[in-house]
Amino acid sequence: xxxxxxxxxxxxxxxxxxxxxxxxxxxxxxxxxxxxxxxxxxxxxxxxxxxxxxxxxxxxxxxxxxxxxxxxxxxxxxxxxxxxxxxxxxxxxxxxxxxxxxxxxxxxxxxxxxxxxxxxxxxxxxxxxxxxxxxxxxxxxxxxxxxxxxxxxxxxxxxxxxxxxxxxxxxxxxxxxxxxxxxxxxxxxxxxxxxxxxxxxxxxxxxxxxxxxxxxxxxxxxxxxxxxxxxxxxxxxxxxxxxxxxxxxxxxxxxxxxxxxxxxxxxxxxxxxxxxxxxxxxxxxxxxxxxxxxxxxxxxxxxxxxxxxxxxxxxxxxxxxxxxxxxxxxxxxxxxxxxxxxxxxxxxxxxxxxxxxxxxxxxxxxxxxxxxxxxxxxxxxxxxxxxxxxxxxxxxxxxxxxxxxxxxxxxxxxxxxxxxxxxxxx
Numbered sequence: 058x059x060x061x062x063x064x065x066x067x068x069x070x071x072x073x074x075x076x077x078x079x080x081x082x083x084x085x086x087x088x089x090x091x092x093x094x095x096x097x098x099x100x101x102x103x104x105x106x107x108x109x110x111x112x113x114x115x116x117x118x119x120x121x122x123x124x125x126x127x128x129x130x131x132x133x134x135x136x137x138x139x140x141x142x143x144x145x146x147x148x149x150x151x152x153x154x155x156x157x158x159x160x161x162x163x164x165x166x167x168x169x170x171x172x173x174x175x176x177x178x179x180x181x182x183x184x185x186x187x188x189x190x191x192x193x194x195x196x197x198x199x200x201x202x203x204x205x206x207x208x209x210x211x212x213x214x215x216x217x218x219x220x221x222x223x224x225x226x227x228x229x230x231x232x233x234x235x236x237x238x239x240x241x242x243x244x245x246x247x248x249x250x251x252x253x254x255x256x257x258x259x260x261x262x263x264x265x266x267x268x269x270x271x272x273x274x275x276x277x278x279x280x281x282x283x284x285x286x287x288x289x290x291x292x293x294x295x296x297x298x299x300x301x302x303x304x305x306x307x308x309x310x311x312x313x314x315x316x317x318x319x320x321x322x323x324x325x326x327x328x329x330x331x332x333x334x335x336x337x338x339x340x341x342x343x344x345x346x347x348x349x350x351x352x353x354x355x356x357x358x359x360x361x362x363x364x365x366x367x368x369x370x371x372x373x374x375x376x377x378x379x380x381x382x383x384x385x386x387x388x389x390x391x392x393x394x395x396x397x398x399x400x401x402x403x404x405x406x407x408x409x410x411x412x413x414x415x416x417x418x419x420x421x422x423x424x425x426x427x428x429x430x431x432x433x434x435x436x437x438x439x440x441x442x443x444x445x446x447x448x449x450x451x452x453x454x455x456x457x458x459x460x461x462x463x464x465x466x467x468x469x470x471x472x473x474x475x476x477x478x479x480x481x482x483x
Contacts, residue, residue: 074091074464074469076089077309078441085449088442090464099118102114103421105421106420108138111134112130112220115424115426118428121160122161122405123213124153125280125404125405126405126412126426127209128153129403130401130414131150132281132403134399134401134416135220135221135390136283137396138395138416140393141393142388142390144385145386146388146390148385149226150218150281152208152379152382154403155204156202156209159197159198159368160204161201162367163194164194165364166194166249171252173462174257174258175187187252194245196242197242200242203235207227232383235379236376239373246368246369250362250365250366259358262447263443265354266321267287268322268323268327269317269409269432270404271404272286277336280403281402281404283402295400295401296400301315301322302427303317312431314434315435316435322435323357323408323432323436323467325363326408327353327357327360327363329363329367330363331354340369341370357466360466360468364468396418397415399416408432410427412426413426433469436467437464437467440463
């Protein structure tokens with residue numbers, strides 16, 4: 058009997074997840090990264106809506122990286138309808154995107170990841186010994202939020218950036234504040250980066266990994282493109298994203314899973330940096346050279362420091378970006394058609410984000426979204442299994458923290474405050 062299973066919604070994972078490990082007679086029988094939050098049906102919610110409406114709906118997938126979802130959906134819609142936008146609007150979107158990266162990376166690196174490595178239960182406990190690092194993290198996050206507020210309209214779910222246009226262009230005074238404040242905050246992130254060299258990075262999970270990210274056509278290190286680059290040298294047009302993602306479902310997760318050539322792969326800051334490292338410059342390049350080693354290719358913990366280096370890269374490039382925005386004249390967008398297909402790819406803080414849309418007579422007919430965490434789940438499970446196998450051979454009883462640290466290294470859309478691990482021994 059033939060049977061066909063068609064799973065359309067992609068479950069978003071922020072808050073409800075877990076890890077189950079089953080060991081029998083010192084043999085690892087099962088390691089699972091469980092995603093427990095149910096499907097939210099966004100791909101069906103946008104069907105029948107206009108492209109502008111689908112942007113507002115799909116960006117509600119996440120409150121932390123709403124802008125990345127918004128930009129990916131906008132790019133998909135503009136490609137589907139053959140809408141050509143001017144340079145000033147492109148630059149304003151880039152500035153807002155930098156703000157989101159700064160806001161998200163500062164939250165993760167300082168407040169969610171570093172406490173694990175430094176032996177603290179949370180960031181508040183770090184204040185006595187690392188007061189400048191914690192307050193610096195809050196300043197950086199506040200700044201990233203403000204950039205999004207100014208350019209995107211609000212700190213969360215701003216509606217200022219839409220398909221082919223922007224509601225309000227920031228004033229010169231607002232842009233000047235963004236520029237000057239970015240310069241002031243560079244020492245804050247460099248102070249945070251200096252903490253990394255004092256850390257002992259675990260090696261018990263290491264294995265060579267495949268990486269994927271956007272590959273900007275202008276030759277810069279950026280977070281938007283129409284091409285995907287894989288670490289094996291393969292380059293894919295955005296519309297051929299399924300060649301990379303190959304989504305499937307598994308019994309223990311409401312989130313789909315992705316494999317490239319039947320093997321796990323990884324997206325995120327670490328992937329971006331390994332693929333685009335030759336495009337780094339300035340102080341960000343210096344810090345990358347300072348911390349880079351071959352373990353970056355096989356250890357997910359380096360995703361944390363990659364985020365911090367990206368944060369610095371954004372701060373360094375904001376002044377010139379602001380200057381270019383101010384001197385660039387406005388051009389109205391040009392629309393080509395009312396029906397078509399398009400794929401928008403951007404880098405969310407957590408990695409490659411893909412929105413595909415099909416529009417017919419000005420209404421969305423079909424949508425497909427592939428989320429960074431979806432792409433990272435198999436890689437995370439691989440590394441967790443490696444960790445368990447090595448640690449039990451060493452007689453380690455406490456497996457919870459090592460496994461939680463692997464999970465958090467991916468900066469997934471799951472609350473890091475919950476107890477993620479359940480270990481069953483027989």
